[in-house]
Amino acid sequence: MRLTDHQLVAAAFxxxxxxxxxxxxxxxxxxxxxxxxxxxxxxxxHHSLCEEYExxxxxxxxxxxxxxxxxxxxxxxxxxxxxxxxxxxxxxxRPPAGAALTAGxxxxxxxxxxxxxxxxxxxxxxxxxSRLAIERGWVRLKLPGGTIAIVEAPAAVVYQSDRRxxxxxxxxxxxxxxxxxxxxxxxxxxxxxxxxxxxxxxxxPGGADEAHCFSGEVSVQAATxxxxxxxxxxxxxxxxxxxxxxxxxxxxxxxxxxxxxQRVLIEDRFESGTMETGRRPRxxxxxxxxxxxxxxxxxxxxxxxxxxxxxxxxxxAMSAARPILxxxxxxxxxxxxxxxxxxxxxxxxxYQEGYEVCFFGDSYGPEETWSLDVKRNLVPLxxxxxxxxxxxxxxxxxRRDGTVELHDGPEPGGxxxxxxxxxxxxxxxxxxxxxxxxxxxxLASLKVSAIEDTGSP
Numbered sequence: 314m315r316l317t318d319h320q321l322v323a324a325a326f327x328x329x330x331x332x333x334x335x336x337x338x339x340x341x342x343x344x345x346x347x348x349x350x351x352x353x354x355x356x357x358x359h360h361s362l363c364e365e366y367e368x369x370x371x372x373x374x375x376x377x378x379x380x381x382x383x384x385x386x387x388x389x390x391x392x393x394x395x396x397x398x399x400x401x402x403x404x405x406x407r408p409p410a411g412a413a414l415t416a417g418x419x420x421x422x423x424x425x426x427x428x429x430x431x432x433x434x435x436x437x438x439x440x441x442x443s444r445l446a447i448e449r450g451w452v453r454l455k456l457p458g459g460t461i462a463i464v465e466a467p468a469a470v471v472y473q474s475d476r477r478x479x480x481x482x483x484x485x486x487x488x489x490x491x492x493x494x495x496x497x498x499x500x501x502x503x504x505x506x507x508x509x510x511x512x513x514x515x516x517x518p519g520g521a522d523e524a525h526c527f528s529g530e531v532s533v534q535a536a537t538x539x540x541x542x543x544x545x546x547x548x549x550x551x552x553x554x555x556x557x558x559x560x561x562x563x564x565x566x567x568x569x570x571x572x573x574x575q576r577v578l579i580e581d582r583f584e585s586g587t588m589e590t591g592r593r594p595r596x597x598x599x600x601x602x603x604x605x606x607x608x609x610x611x612x613x614x615x616x617x618x619x620x621x622x623x624x625x626x627x628x629x630a631m632s633a634a635r636p637i638l639x640x641x642x643x644x645x646x647x648x649x650x651x652x653x654x655x656x657x658x659x660x661x662x663x664y665q666e667g668y669e670v671c672f673f674g675d676s677y678g679p680e681e682t683w684s685l686d687v688k689r690n691l692v693p694l695x696x697x698x699x700x701x702x703x704x705x706x707x708x709x710x711x712r713r714d715g716t717v718e719l720h721d722g723p724e725p726g727g728x729x730x731x732x733x734x735x736x737x738x739x740x741x742x743x744x745x746x747x748x749x750x751x752x753x754x755x756l757a758s759l760k761v762s763a764i765e766d767t768g769s770p
Contacts (some may be wrong), residue, residue: 417455419713419765421634424450424466435633436713444471447483451569453765459490463569468516486513486527486568503552504534512544513568521553525563533558575764576635578626579744582758583615588622599625605747614757616647619750623664623743626761631712631740635763638663638710638741640673641723644703647755653703654681657749661708661759664743671735673708673719675752685719685731696730703755712738 418439420426426433426447439445439454447466454462457475464470468483477497488511489496495507500516503524511527524533526544533542538556549563581594581601588608592601601622608617631638642661644653653659653675660674672686676693683700685708686693700721707720709729715737718729744761748754 418445419453419633419636421450421452424452424634426450426452426466435636439472441472441474444469456496458493460493460496461488461490462486465569480514480516482516482518484513484515484568487511499536502536502554502556504536506532506534513563513565519554521551521559523549523551525549525565525568527563527565527568575762576630578630578761578763579624580758580760583610583756584613586610588615588617594624597624598627608754612648614645614755615746616649616753616755618649618651618748618753620754621745621747623745626742626744628740628742630742631763635765636712637764638708638712639725639760639762639764640708640744641705641758641760641762642707643705643723643757643759645755645757646703647753649753651751651753653753653755654701655749655752657752659748659752659754660746662745662747663708663710663741664745665739665741669745670739670741671708671710671717673706674754677749683719683721683730685717685733687717687733687735694731694733700730710735710739710741712740715739 418428418433418437420433420435424435424447426445426449428437428439428445429443433445433452445452445454445464446469447464449466451463451465454464454470454472456462462470462478462485464480464483464485466483468485469481470483470485471479471481473479476494477499479499481501485498487496487498487507487509489507489509491510493507496509497504497506498514499505500514500522501518502516502522505512505514505524507529509526509529509531511529512531513525513527515523515525524531524544526546526548528546530543530545533544533550533552535541535552535556535558537554540552540556540558542550542558542560544550544563547563547565549561551559551561577596579594579597579599581597586592588601588603588610590601590603592603594601601624604621604623606617606620608615608620608622640661640663647653655675656677656679658672658675658677660672660676662669662672664670670688672688672693674683675681676684676686678693680695681699681701682695683704683706684693684695696719704721705723707722707724709718709720709725710716715735717733717735718725719731720726720729744759746754746756746759
């Protein structure tokens with residue numbers, strides 16, 4: 314690296330390089346790791362300054378208020394505290410050395426369970442040989458291949474292998490995913506084999522056990538004697554300790570639903586009305602707060618430039634029972650001359666305690682693509698192939714491990730456009746919609762939901 318490289322990189326961010334000089338810099342960045350590291354440091358500083366001092370014109374605006382702690386102190390303390398909690402949770406939930414984490418598990422909001430005799434934490438791994446005793450609520454297990462089991466208290470289940478469980482007592486419901494190799498579940502009196510895909514079991518020590526088929530077909534084998542049965546949709550059978558089999562109708566209503574628990578935190582379609590402080594969304598316990606600019610609702614959508622609008626999310630928006638946050642936005646072309654993609658920004662942010670934690674949309678800079686900015690990264694993350702223009706996008710955050718993803722479409726599905734990491738355990742308290750000067754954001758609808766589960770973390 315040369316002594317003048319600091320001036321060279323600074324000139325690049327000031328727009329003072331000619332086309333030939335910039336091409337030369339690009340080639341050197343690809344070949345010189347030290348220069349690339351310097352460029353990244355400048356990119357981070359440039360991005361942070363753009364956001365921190367946007368709209369401030371004088372040096373006096375840049376002076377921090379007196380008598381206050383530095384702005385970086387509070388987020389630093391939060392990071393340290395959350396990091397300590399995450400480390401403690403990891404130590405409590407990690408399996409013994411050499412154990413394979415082959416299933417995920419999550420507790421209901423009021424759930425309480427013991428995993429191999431120790432209190433189970435939400436998100437604990439469930440490995441072959443583990444025994445789960447559920448004292449209250451229910452536990453949702455996600456087995457390899459996507460098979461789901463919901464076990465209701467009081468119950469005990471042993472994870473024997475990837476495709477075999479033992480229900481010692483209690484009630485459980487199973488859904489075998491398409492393409493899975495099937496599942497075998499045993500009780501004291503019977504054994505049920507898939508392919509299913511949907512069935513339920515009731516295990517009553519000292520009484521008759523029951524198998525219920527909700528969809529597809531399952532086979533039932535008595536543990537004592539030779540009684541067998543093939544159960545199809547809406548059919549069930551009970552088998553007692555002597556091996557006596559009795560057929561009966563299935564009672565699906567007695568089993569927990571597999572539909573994920575969902576809580577809509579805000580849903581608004583900007584088809585009518587005005588965008589101002591006090592606007593109430595279609596669903597949501599708070600109201601919009603317009604802090605900058607004057608966006609308008611025209612042509613059944615919201616559009617504006619150089620504006621910021623915020624909405625408070627409930628303090629208990631996310632929980633162990635609802636660890637997934639989904640933010641779905643339907644953006645449309647604006648009617649004015651300003652673009653969505655510009656040197657400025659236009660998009661959506663999630664806040665915690667007054668600090669912007671995550672942004673998605675069109676970030677600062679010339680790239681004409683949707684991007685994800687996790688704020689502590691060096692630069693916004695962009696898809697391998699540019700995804701440009703107004704469209705429907707969904708952000709997914711999993712508080713169990715901090716994974717954050719940006720998906721093209723109205724719901725997560727398949728590979729995300731971009732994936733990164735935030736701190737686990739975040740509880741966002743505000744959502745912001747905004748656009749910088751020179752950029753335009755057209756928004757038809759926005760929905761923020763906390764849901765039980767949309768896949769393994």
